[in-house]
Amino acid sequence: MGVEVVVDGLTKSFGKQTIWRDVTLTLPPGEVSVMLGPSGTGKSVFLKSLVGLLKPERGRITINGTDLVRCSEHKLYEIRKLFGVLFQDGALFGSMNLFDNVAFPLREHTRKTEAEVRRIVLEKMEMVGLVGAEKKLPGEISGGMRKRAGLARALVLDPEIILCDEPDSGLDPVRTAYLSQLLIDLNSQIDATILIVTHNITVARTVPDNLGMLFRRELVMFGPREVLLTSDEPVVEQFLNGRRLGPIGMSEEKDQATMAAELAHKEAGHSDGSPDADVRGVVPQLEPTPGLPPRGAVRRRKDRVMSIIHTLPPDAQQGIIASLTPDEQRHYQVSAGVGPDTATVPDTTRHTPSPWPRQGGVL
Numbered sequence: 001m002g003v004e005v006v007v008d009g010l011t012k013s014f015g016k017q018t019i020w021r022d023v024t025l026t027l028p029p030g031e032v033s034v035m036l037g038p039s040g041t042g043k044s045v046f047l048k049s050l051v052g053l054l055k056p057e058r059g060r061i062t063i064n065g066t067d068l069v070r071c072s073e074h075k076l077y078e079i080r081k082l083f084g085v086l087f088q089d090g091a092l093f094g095s096m097n098l099f100d101n102v103a104f105p106l107r108e109h110t111r112k113t114e115a116e117v118r119r120i121v122l123e124k125m126e127m128v129g130l131v132g133a134e135k136k137l138p139g140e141i142s143g144g145m146r147k148r149a150g151l152a153r154a155l156v157l158d159p160e161i162i163l164c165d166e167p168d169s170g171l172d173p174v175r176t177a178y179l180s181q182l183l184i185d186l187n188s189q190i191d192a193t194i195l196i197v198t199h200n201i202t203v204a205r206t207v208p209d210n211l212g213m214l215f216r217r218e219l220v221m222f223g224p225r226e227v228l229l230t231s232d233e234p235v236v237e238q239f240l241n242g243r244r245l246g247p248i249g250m251s252e253e254k255d256q257a258t259m260a261a262e263l264a265h266k267e268a269g270h271s272d273g274s275p276d277a278d279v280r281g282v283v284p285q286l287e288p289t290p291g292l293p294p295r296g297a298v299r300r301r302k303d304r305v306m307s308i309i310h311t312l313p314p315d316a317q318q319g320i321i322a323s324l325t326p327d328e329q330r331h332y333q334v335s336a337g338v339g340p341d342t343a344t345v346p347d348t349t350r351h352t353p354s355p356w357p358r359q360g361g362v363l
């Protein structure tokens, strides 16, 4: 099973430029999480920090009891073997065919025989749907195939943590849907902890168990998907609806005067260019392709989320309860109602003035 990744008070700067500060979150073992954020908010820097390629100035990243930020080079090398990373550009070697690209980590980091290498490479290429493409060069195939080859290469060392940097970038909506399904299928087959960085709204809505968002050099929120999908925190709502109206501007941040003017314009009945009026809410999550085992994370996550449900906002509570089967509702002793008022779960967040939660540490 995948391992837990605990990020605590992480801050990363380049010279005087702080990329993000005080990021605190936990990637639960075997669950799929998505980190959202506008371009340039430091999502790639976050992934590279997790895998030890960049060194944050402050905070901890704890995996199996080891703090990656401060451990020895030797220990870091050991921990890195737990990771499979799909970089934003696929990072394939242009002069090597797909077989050799996928085989590369095995030849580099293990002493497996060529027969074993071949068996593993073909197995992973089959998992990502690339059978028959072994001899192709990266330049001869589509962007979607390159992503899948990058993913196959990330899988060959049997990672317990998989990091994907914008797996959907450059893909059309159909290819993106296939890739989303592939990630869920992989999770059902190997139960690895997965973190996907993206700014794709559809991926964010349908793929992960947990959602987070980086904005203005901070982690705005991180928690169960139901919390962000029902959130009325302006940054999160604007982003998940792809709207111009809101705090996120063309070059990241808007000033107050612009926001007020836009709001007045919208209230006067003008469109702000968003695709739908409002698509806030919990949409069904992707399930593994029929025939594959159920995702191990689903059961664990239900126990985990139900143990903290009383700390979540009412809409998120409703979304979670509505996703349970009648048997599960009996098991957890909750019942689905028509509105938050009828939930039998104690509501402790209703009168909390600050948006929930600024930092998702315990979630």
Ligand SMILES: Nc1ncnc2c1ncn2[C@@H]1O[C@H](COP(=O)(O)OP(=O)(O)O)[C@@H](O)[C@H]1O
Residues within 6 Å of the ligand: 014, 019, 037, 038, 039, 040, 041, 042, 043, 044, 045, 046
């Ligand atoms: N190695 C680096 N040295 C200096 N600045 C960097 C480095 N890598 C990234 N940055 C800066 O960090 C910021 C966040 O970049 P990035 O993580 O790539 O954003 P995102 O992936 O969210 O689009 C950018 O302003 C970028 O210029």
Ligand SMILES: [Mg+2]
Residues within 6 Å of the ligand: 043, 044, 045, 088, 165, 166
């Ligand atoms: Mg990036």
